[in-house]
Amino acid sequence: MSLIDRVKQALGGPFMRAVGILVGGTVVAQAILAATLPVATRLxxxxxxxxxxxxxxxxxxxxxxxxxxxxxxxxxxxxxxxxxxxxxxxxxxxxxxxxxxxxxxxxxxxxxxxxxxxxxxxxxxxxxxxxxxxxxxxxxxxxxxxxxxxxxxxxxxxxxxxxxxxxxxxxxxxxxxxxxxxxxxxxxxxxxxxxxxxxxxxxxxxxxxxxxxxxxxxxxxxxxDRFPKFSTLEAMCNSAAVYLPIILLSAWSVGPEAGYLSLGMYAMQVPMSLIGNAVSQVYMSRGPEEARAGTMGRFTAEVLGGLLKSGVGPIICIGVVAPELFRLVFGADWTRAGVLVTWMTPWFVMQFLASPISLALHIQNRLREAFLLQGFGLVMRTGTVALAVSLPGAYLSEAYALSGAVFYALYLAVVLRLTGVTPDTVLTRLFSSIPILAFWIVTGLSGRFAIEGLLTYASL
Structure with a gap:
Protein backbone atom coordinates (compact mmCIF):
# COMPACT_ATOMS: atom_id res chain seq x y z
CA MET A 1 0.00 0.00 0.00
CA SER A 2 1.39 3.40 -1.02
CA LEU A 3 1.90 6.37 1.31
CA ILE A 4 -1.11 8.19 -0.14
CA ASP A 5 -3.27 5.04 0.15
CA ARG A 6 -2.36 4.71 3.84
CA VAL A 7 -3.31 8.32 4.51
CA LYS A 8 -6.52 7.88 2.53
CA GLN A 9 -7.45 4.84 4.58
CA ALA A 10 -6.79 6.76 7.80
CA LEU A 11 -8.55 9.98 6.85
CA GLY A 12 -10.78 9.11 3.92
CA GLY A 13 -13.34 11.04 1.91
CA PRO A 14 -13.22 14.70 0.87
CA PHE A 15 -10.59 15.46 3.51
CA MET A 16 -8.10 13.14 1.84
CA ARG A 17 -8.89 14.44 -1.63
CA ALA A 18 -8.14 17.98 -0.49
CA VAL A 19 -4.95 16.88 1.28
CA GLY A 20 -3.93 14.91 -1.81
CA ILE A 21 -4.25 17.97 -4.04
CA LEU A 22 -2.10 20.07 -1.72
CA VAL A 23 0.40 17.26 -1.25
CA GLY A 24 0.76 16.94 -5.01
CA GLY A 25 1.66 20.60 -5.37
CA THR A 26 3.99 20.41 -2.40
CA VAL A 27 5.79 17.36 -3.82
CA VAL A 28 6.62 19.22 -7.01
CA ALA A 29 7.59 22.38 -5.11
CA GLN A 30 9.84 20.50 -2.72
CA ALA A 31 11.39 18.58 -5.62
CA ILE A 32 12.39 21.91 -7.17
CA LEU A 33 13.89 23.13 -3.90
CA ALA A 34 15.63 19.81 -3.22
CA ALA A 35 17.17 19.78 -6.69
CA THR A 36 18.58 23.29 -6.37
CA LEU A 37 19.65 23.28 -2.72
CA PRO A 38 22.90 21.31 -3.33
CA VAL A 39 23.76 23.92 -5.95
CA ALA A 40 23.01 26.76 -3.53
CA THR A 41 25.25 25.28 -0.83
CA ARG A 42 28.13 25.39 -3.29
CA LEU A 43 27.38 28.94 -4.45
CA ASP A 225 -11.36 41.38 17.92
CA ARG A 226 -10.25 38.41 20.00
CA PHE A 227 -7.66 37.59 17.34
CA PRO A 228 -5.59 40.78 17.70
CA LYS A 229 -6.14 40.73 21.47
CA PHE A 230 -4.97 37.19 22.07
CA SER A 231 -3.85 35.39 18.94
CA THR A 232 -1.32 37.99 17.74
CA LEU A 233 0.86 37.68 20.82
CA GLU A 234 0.35 33.92 20.84
CA ALA A 235 1.51 33.57 17.24
CA MET A 236 4.47 35.89 17.71
CA CYS A 237 5.51 33.95 20.80
CA ASN A 238 5.26 30.74 18.80
CA SER A 239 7.43 32.09 16.00
CA ALA A 240 9.85 33.81 18.37
CA ALA A 241 10.28 30.55 20.29
CA VAL A 242 11.62 29.01 17.07
CA TYR A 243 13.57 31.90 15.57
CA LEU A 244 14.68 34.16 18.42
CA PRO A 245 17.06 31.51 19.79
CA ILE A 246 18.57 31.24 16.29
CA ILE A 247 19.10 35.00 16.17
CA LEU A 248 20.68 34.90 19.64
CA LEU A 249 22.74 31.86 18.71
CA SER A 250 24.03 33.64 15.64
CA ALA A 251 25.08 36.63 17.74
CA TRP A 252 26.64 34.57 20.56
CA SER A 253 28.30 31.64 18.80
CA VAL A 254 31.63 31.62 17.01
CA GLY A 255 31.51 30.80 13.30
CA PRO A 256 28.53 30.05 11.05
CA GLU A 257 26.65 27.82 13.50
CA ALA A 258 23.35 29.51 12.66
CA GLY A 259 23.97 28.70 9.01
CA TYR A 260 24.31 24.98 9.76
CA LEU A 261 21.21 25.09 11.94
CA SER A 262 19.30 26.98 9.25
CA LEU A 263 20.12 24.45 6.53
CA GLY A 264 19.22 21.57 8.82
CA MET A 265 15.85 23.12 9.67
CA TYR A 266 15.22 23.92 6.02
CA ALA A 267 15.89 20.33 4.97
CA MET A 268 13.61 18.96 7.68
CA GLN A 269 10.75 21.10 6.41
CA VAL A 270 10.52 18.90 3.31
CA PRO A 271 8.81 15.84 4.88
CA MET A 272 6.93 18.07 7.32
CA SER A 273 5.45 20.33 4.68
CA LEU A 274 4.71 17.40 2.39
CA ILE A 275 1.82 16.30 4.57
CA GLY A 276 1.66 18.60 7.61
CA ASN A 277 0.98 21.92 5.91
CA ALA A 278 -1.62 20.37 3.64
CA VAL A 279 -3.39 18.78 6.60
CA SER A 280 -3.28 22.10 8.49
CA GLN A 281 -5.07 23.97 5.72
CA VAL A 282 -7.73 21.32 5.21
CA TYR A 283 -8.15 20.97 8.99
CA MET A 284 -8.81 24.70 9.20
CA SER A 285 -11.26 24.45 6.32
CA ARG A 286 -13.28 21.56 7.80
CA GLY A 287 -12.67 22.24 11.49
CA PRO A 288 -15.43 24.86 12.02
CA GLU A 289 -18.02 22.37 10.68
CA GLU A 290 -16.78 19.65 13.03
CA ALA A 291 -16.81 22.06 15.97
CA ARG A 292 -20.41 23.07 15.24
CA ALA A 293 -21.35 19.38 15.01
CA GLY A 294 -19.65 18.59 18.34
CA THR A 295 -17.28 16.02 16.77
CA MET A 296 -13.99 17.87 17.16
CA GLY A 297 -12.41 15.17 19.34
CA ARG A 298 -13.16 12.35 16.90
CA PHE A 299 -12.03 14.43 13.94
CA THR A 300 -8.77 15.41 15.68
CA ALA A 301 -8.03 11.78 16.59
CA GLU A 302 -8.50 10.73 12.95
CA VAL A 303 -6.13 13.43 11.77
CA LEU A 304 -3.54 12.49 14.41
CA GLY A 305 -3.67 8.87 13.26
CA GLY A 306 -3.12 9.91 9.68
CA LEU A 307 -0.14 12.06 10.66
CA LEU A 308 1.43 9.18 12.60
CA LYS A 309 1.13 6.86 9.61
CA SER A 310 2.13 9.29 6.89
CA GLY A 311 4.81 11.71 8.00
CA VAL A 312 6.52 10.70 11.24
CA GLY A 313 8.38 7.80 9.60
CA PRO A 314 10.06 9.89 6.86
CA ILE A 315 11.14 12.47 9.45
CA ILE A 316 12.79 9.77 11.58
CA CYS A 317 14.39 8.26 8.48
CA ILE A 318 15.96 11.58 7.50
CA GLY A 319 17.16 12.10 11.08
CA VAL A 320 18.94 8.74 11.10
CA VAL A 321 20.69 9.16 7.75
CA ALA A 322 21.28 12.94 7.90
CA PRO A 323 24.97 13.20 8.99
CA GLU A 324 26.23 11.12 6.08
CA LEU A 325 23.57 12.31 3.64
CA PHE A 326 24.41 15.98 4.15
CA ARG A 327 28.09 15.28 3.62
CA LEU A 328 27.30 13.50 0.35
CA VAL A 329 24.69 15.89 -1.05
CA PHE A 330 25.80 19.33 0.16
CA GLY A 331 29.54 18.84 0.52
CA ALA A 332 31.91 18.12 3.41
CA ASP A 333 31.56 21.69 4.73
CA TRP A 334 27.94 20.92 5.69
CA THR A 335 28.43 17.74 7.73
CA ARG A 336 27.74 19.68 10.93
CA ALA A 337 24.27 20.56 9.59
CA GLY A 338 23.48 16.86 9.21
CA VAL A 339 24.53 16.16 12.80
CA LEU A 340 22.17 18.91 13.98
CA VAL A 341 19.32 17.36 11.97
CA THR A 342 19.71 14.19 14.04
CA TRP A 343 19.48 16.26 17.22
CA MET A 344 16.39 18.07 15.90
CA THR A 345 14.48 14.95 14.84
CA PRO A 346 12.48 14.48 18.09
CA TRP A 347 11.56 18.17 17.99
CA PHE A 348 10.26 17.96 14.43
CA VAL A 349 8.32 14.77 15.09
CA MET A 350 6.46 16.45 17.94
CA GLN A 351 5.94 19.64 15.94
CA PHE A 352 4.66 17.70 12.95
CA LEU A 353 2.00 16.08 15.13
CA ALA A 354 1.07 19.17 17.14
CA SER A 355 0.99 21.99 14.60
CA PRO A 356 -1.93 20.94 12.36
CA ILE A 357 -4.28 20.06 15.21
CA SER A 358 -3.26 23.10 17.27
CA LEU A 359 -5.59 25.09 14.98
CA ALA A 360 -8.40 23.55 17.02
CA LEU A 361 -7.60 26.10 19.74
CA HIS A 362 -8.46 28.91 17.30
CA ILE A 363 -11.53 27.15 15.96
CA GLN A 364 -12.85 26.54 19.50
CA ASN A 365 -11.95 30.07 20.65
CA ARG A 366 -9.37 28.79 23.16
CA LEU A 367 -7.07 31.69 22.38
CA ARG A 368 -6.11 32.35 25.99
CA GLU A 369 -4.79 28.80 26.35
CA ALA A 370 -2.96 29.09 23.02
CA PHE A 371 -1.29 32.31 24.13
CA LEU A 372 -0.20 30.85 27.47
CA LEU A 373 1.26 27.79 25.73
CA GLN A 374 3.26 29.84 23.26
CA GLY A 375 4.43 32.27 25.93
CA PHE A 376 5.72 29.35 27.95
CA GLY A 377 7.46 27.99 24.85
CA LEU A 378 9.20 31.29 24.16
CA VAL A 379 10.50 31.61 27.72
CA MET A 380 11.57 27.98 27.94
CA ARG A 381 13.35 27.77 24.57
CA THR A 382 15.07 31.14 24.72
CA GLY A 383 16.01 30.53 28.34
CA THR A 384 17.50 27.15 27.46
CA VAL A 385 19.81 28.69 24.85
CA ALA A 386 20.76 31.51 27.23
CA LEU A 387 21.55 28.98 29.95
CA ALA A 388 23.61 26.85 27.55
CA VAL A 389 25.90 29.82 26.86
CA SER A 390 27.17 29.68 30.45
CA LEU A 391 27.78 25.92 30.47
CA PRO A 392 31.07 24.23 29.53
CA GLY A 393 31.24 23.44 25.82
CA ALA A 394 28.35 25.80 24.99
CA TYR A 395 26.27 23.28 23.04
CA LEU A 396 23.82 25.95 21.96
CA SER A 397 22.33 24.20 18.95
CA GLU A 398 21.91 20.90 20.77
CA ALA A 399 20.22 22.62 23.71
CA TYR A 400 17.93 24.46 21.32
CA ALA A 401 16.94 21.21 19.58
CA LEU A 402 16.13 19.40 22.82
CA SER A 403 14.08 22.32 24.14
CA GLY A 404 11.96 22.13 20.98
CA ALA A 405 11.22 18.45 21.55
CA VAL A 406 10.15 19.03 25.15
CA PHE A 407 7.97 22.02 24.28
CA TYR A 408 6.08 20.44 21.39
CA ALA A 409 5.50 17.24 23.38
CA LEU A 410 3.84 19.31 26.11
CA TYR A 411 1.98 21.37 23.51
CA LEU A 412 0.61 18.24 21.83
CA ALA A 413 -0.55 16.81 25.14
CA VAL A 414 -2.42 20.01 26.05
CA VAL A 415 -4.09 20.35 22.63
CA LEU A 416 -5.27 16.74 22.71
CA ARG A 417 -6.70 17.24 26.19
CA LEU A 418 -8.53 20.43 25.23
CA THR A 419 -10.01 18.83 22.11
CA GLY A 420 -11.26 15.82 24.07
CA VAL A 421 -8.92 13.15 22.67
CA THR A 422 -8.31 10.53 25.37
CA PRO A 423 -4.91 8.92 26.13
CA ASP A 424 -6.34 5.50 25.20
CA THR A 425 -7.24 6.83 21.75
CA VAL A 426 -3.74 8.24 21.27
CA LEU A 427 -2.14 4.93 22.28
CA THR A 428 -4.40 3.01 19.90
CA ARG A 429 -3.38 5.27 17.01
CA LEU A 430 0.29 5.01 18.01
CA PHE A 431 0.32 1.20 18.22
CA SER A 432 -1.36 0.88 14.83
CA SER A 433 1.42 2.96 13.26
CA ILE A 434 4.34 0.95 14.74
CA PRO A 435 4.90 -1.31 11.67
CA ILE A 436 5.11 1.73 9.39
CA LEU A 437 7.51 3.52 11.75
CA ALA A 438 9.68 0.41 12.03
CA PHE A 439 9.94 0.24 8.24
CA TRP A 440 11.18 3.84 8.06
CA ILE A 441 13.72 3.33 10.86
CA VAL A 442 15.18 0.29 9.11
CA THR A 443 15.26 2.24 5.85
CA GLY A 444 17.14 5.08 7.53
CA LEU A 445 19.72 2.76 9.10
CA SER A 446 20.24 0.94 5.81
CA GLY A 447 20.69 4.22 3.97
CA ARG A 448 23.20 5.49 6.51
CA PHE A 449 25.33 2.35 6.30
CA ALA A 450 25.19 2.44 2.49
CA ILE A 451 26.29 6.09 2.31
CA GLU A 452 29.07 5.51 4.86
CA GLY A 453 30.36 2.66 2.69
CA LEU A 454 30.15 4.78 -0.45
CA LEU A 455 32.04 7.69 1.12
CA THR A 456 34.68 5.35 2.54
CA TYR A 457 35.18 3.73 -0.86
CA ALA A 458 35.38 7.13 -2.58
CA SER A 459 38.11 8.29 -0.16
CA LEU A 460 40.36 5.30 -0.85
Missing part, protein backbone atom coordinates in the same frame (compact mmCIF):
# COMPACT_ATOMS: atom_id res chain seq x y z
CA UNK A 44 26.94 30.37 -0.96
CA UNK A 45 29.01 29.86 2.18
CA UNK A 46 27.79 28.73 5.62
CA UNK A 47 28.29 32.37 6.70
CA UNK A 48 25.87 33.48 3.96
CA UNK A 49 23.32 30.99 5.22
CA UNK A 50 23.87 32.31 8.74
CA UNK A 51 22.91 35.78 7.49
CA UNK A 52 19.86 34.26 5.80
CA UNK A 53 18.89 32.56 9.08
CA UNK A 54 18.82 35.90 10.91
CA UNK A 55 16.93 37.60 8.05
CA UNK A 56 14.39 34.79 7.85
CA UNK A 57 13.99 34.73 11.63
CA UNK A 58 13.12 38.43 11.79
CA UNK A 59 10.57 38.06 9.00
CA UNK A 60 9.05 34.95 10.56
CA UNK A 61 8.54 36.65 13.91
CA UNK A 62 7.07 39.83 12.45
CA UNK A 63 4.98 38.34 9.64
CA UNK A 64 2.72 36.23 11.86
CA UNK A 65 1.54 39.41 13.58
CA UNK A 66 1.55 41.78 10.63
CA UNK A 67 -2.18 41.24 9.96
CA UNK A 68 -2.99 41.15 13.70
CA UNK A 69 -4.09 37.56 12.99
CA UNK A 70 -7.22 38.60 11.13
CA UNK A 71 -5.85 36.44 8.28
CA UNK A 72 -6.73 33.18 10.07
CA UNK A 73 -10.27 34.49 10.69
CA UNK A 74 -10.98 34.62 6.93
CA UNK A 75 -12.54 31.10 6.74
CA UNK A 76 -14.77 31.60 9.80
CA UNK A 77 -17.69 33.90 8.78
CA UNK A 78 -20.74 32.17 7.29
CA UNK A 79 -21.26 34.78 4.54
CA UNK A 80 -18.70 35.29 1.78
CA UNK A 81 -19.13 39.06 1.97
CA UNK A 82 -18.09 38.96 5.61
CA UNK A 83 -15.12 36.73 4.76
CA UNK A 84 -14.05 39.23 2.09
CA UNK A 85 -14.40 42.06 4.59
CA UNK A 86 -11.91 40.22 6.82
CA UNK A 87 -9.56 39.87 3.82
CA UNK A 88 -9.64 43.61 3.16
CA UNK A 89 -9.24 44.38 6.86
CA UNK A 90 -6.23 42.06 7.12
CA UNK A 91 -4.51 43.48 4.03
CA UNK A 92 -5.09 47.06 5.14
CA UNK A 93 -3.59 46.45 8.58
CA UNK A 94 -0.55 44.71 7.05
CA UNK A 95 0.07 47.64 4.69
CA UNK A 96 -0.18 50.24 7.46
CA UNK A 97 2.04 48.41 9.95
CA UNK A 98 4.76 47.64 7.42
CA UNK A 99 4.84 51.22 6.16
CA UNK A 100 5.79 52.25 9.70
CA UNK A 101 8.32 49.41 9.84
CA UNK A 102 9.84 50.53 6.53
CA UNK A 103 10.48 54.01 7.91
CA UNK A 104 12.10 52.56 11.04
CA UNK A 105 14.30 50.21 8.98
CA UNK A 106 15.46 53.09 6.78
CA UNK A 107 16.34 55.33 9.74
CA UNK A 108 17.97 52.83 12.09
CA UNK A 109 19.33 50.05 9.86
CA UNK A 110 22.95 50.34 11.04
CA UNK A 111 21.98 50.32 14.72
CA UNK A 112 19.60 47.39 14.32
CA UNK A 113 22.11 45.34 12.34
CA UNK A 114 24.71 45.95 15.05
CA UNK A 115 22.33 44.73 17.74
CA UNK A 116 21.75 41.56 15.72
CA UNK A 117 25.48 40.90 15.49
CA UNK A 118 25.32 41.03 11.68
CA UNK A 119 26.46 44.47 10.47
CA UNK A 120 26.46 43.14 6.90
CA UNK A 121 22.63 43.10 7.12
CA UNK A 122 22.38 46.90 7.39
CA UNK A 123 22.02 47.59 3.63
CA UNK A 124 19.30 44.96 3.36
CA UNK A 125 17.08 45.64 6.38
CA UNK A 126 14.69 47.70 4.26
CA UNK A 127 13.73 44.38 2.64
CA UNK A 128 12.31 43.15 5.96
CA UNK A 129 9.06 45.17 5.88
CA UNK A 130 8.62 44.37 2.18
CA UNK A 131 9.00 40.66 2.85
CA UNK A 132 6.81 40.88 5.95
CA UNK A 133 3.97 42.54 4.06
CA UNK A 134 4.18 39.99 1.24
CA UNK A 135 4.12 37.14 3.77
CA UNK A 136 1.08 38.61 5.52
CA UNK A 137 -0.69 39.20 2.22
CA UNK A 138 0.05 35.66 1.11
CA UNK A 139 -1.34 34.21 4.34
CA UNK A 140 -4.52 36.26 4.03
CA UNK A 141 -5.11 35.36 0.39
CA UNK A 142 -4.27 31.74 1.03
CA UNK A 143 -6.96 31.51 3.69
CA UNK A 144 -9.49 32.97 1.26
CA UNK A 145 -8.79 30.14 -1.18
CA UNK A 146 -8.95 27.70 1.74
CA UNK A 147 -12.39 29.15 2.48
CA UNK A 148 -13.40 28.60 -1.14
CA UNK A 149 -11.85 25.11 -0.99
CA UNK A 150 -9.85 25.90 -4.13
CA UNK A 151 -6.96 23.70 -3.11
CA UNK A 152 -5.82 23.26 -6.69
CA UNK A 153 -4.96 26.95 -6.87
CA UNK A 154 -2.90 26.67 -3.70
CA UNK A 155 -1.09 23.59 -5.04
CA UNK A 156 -0.14 25.35 -8.29
CA UNK A 157 0.88 28.40 -6.32
CA UNK A 158 3.37 26.40 -4.26
CA UNK A 159 5.11 25.17 -7.40
CA UNK A 160 5.48 28.72 -8.72
CA UNK A 161 6.76 29.94 -5.35
CA UNK A 162 9.45 27.25 -5.25
CA UNK A 163 10.47 28.00 -8.82
CA UNK A 164 10.74 31.73 -8.08
CA UNK A 165 12.76 31.13 -4.92
CA UNK A 166 15.20 28.71 -6.54
CA UNK A 167 15.65 30.68 -9.76
CA UNK A 168 16.44 33.86 -7.85
CA UNK A 169 18.94 32.25 -5.49
CA UNK A 170 20.78 30.27 -8.18
CA UNK A 171 20.92 33.13 -10.71
CA UNK A 172 22.25 35.64 -8.20
CA UNK A 173 24.57 33.03 -6.67
CA UNK A 174 26.18 32.35 -10.05
CA UNK A 175 26.59 36.12 -10.43
CA UNK A 176 28.40 36.19 -7.08
CA UNK A 177 25.80 38.39 -5.39
CA UNK A 178 25.96 37.05 -1.84
CA UNK A 179 24.32 37.00 0.60
CA UNK A 180 21.74 39.19 -1.19
CA UNK A 181 20.82 36.36 -3.55
CA UNK A 182 19.63 34.21 -0.65
CA UNK A 183 17.63 37.09 0.83
CA UNK A 184 15.94 37.98 -2.46
CA UNK A 185 15.09 34.32 -3.00
CA UNK A 186 13.24 34.37 0.31
CA UNK A 187 11.46 37.53 -0.80
CA UNK A 188 10.51 35.99 -4.15
CA UNK A 189 8.83 33.06 -2.42
CA UNK A 190 6.14 35.16 -0.75
CA UNK A 191 6.10 37.69 -3.59
CA UNK A 192 5.23 35.20 -6.30
CA UNK A 193 2.58 33.61 -4.08
CA UNK A 194 0.84 36.80 -3.00
CA UNK A 195 0.87 38.43 -6.46
CA UNK A 196 -0.57 35.38 -8.17
CA UNK A 197 -3.30 34.79 -5.57
CA UNK A 198 -4.08 38.50 -5.43
CA UNK A 199 -4.58 38.64 -9.19
CA UNK A 200 -6.91 35.64 -9.13
CA UNK A 201 -8.87 37.08 -6.22
CA UNK A 202 -9.37 40.38 -8.06
CA UNK A 203 -10.36 38.63 -11.28
CA UNK A 204 -12.79 36.14 -9.72
CA UNK A 205 -14.26 38.01 -6.75
CA UNK A 206 -14.92 41.55 -7.96
CA UNK A 207 -18.64 41.14 -7.33
CA UNK A 208 -18.02 40.01 -3.75
CA UNK A 209 -15.54 42.83 -3.17
CA UNK A 210 -18.05 45.34 -4.51
CA UNK A 211 -20.64 44.29 -1.92
CA UNK A 212 -18.28 45.01 0.99
CA UNK A 213 -18.52 48.44 2.61
CA UNK A 214 -16.48 50.16 5.27
CA UNK A 215 -19.16 49.40 7.84
CA UNK A 216 -18.77 45.67 7.05
CA UNK A 217 -15.04 45.86 7.62
CA UNK A 218 -15.58 47.67 10.93
CA UNK A 219 -18.19 45.11 11.97
CA UNK A 220 -15.81 42.21 11.26
CA UNK A 221 -13.06 44.00 13.19
CA UNK A 222 -15.34 44.10 16.23
CA UNK A 223 -16.65 40.56 15.77
CA UNK A 224 -13.17 39.02 15.58
Missing amino acids: YTPADFSTLAVFTGIIAILSVGTCLRFDIAVPLPLKDEDGMAVVLLSLGIAAALNLVLLVAAALFSTTLAGWLGHPELAPYLWLVPVATFLAGAYSTLQFWFVRRKQFGQLARNRVMQAAGNSATQITLGVAGIAPLGLLLGQLANSGVGSIRLGWRLWREEQATIGRVGRHDIARMARQY
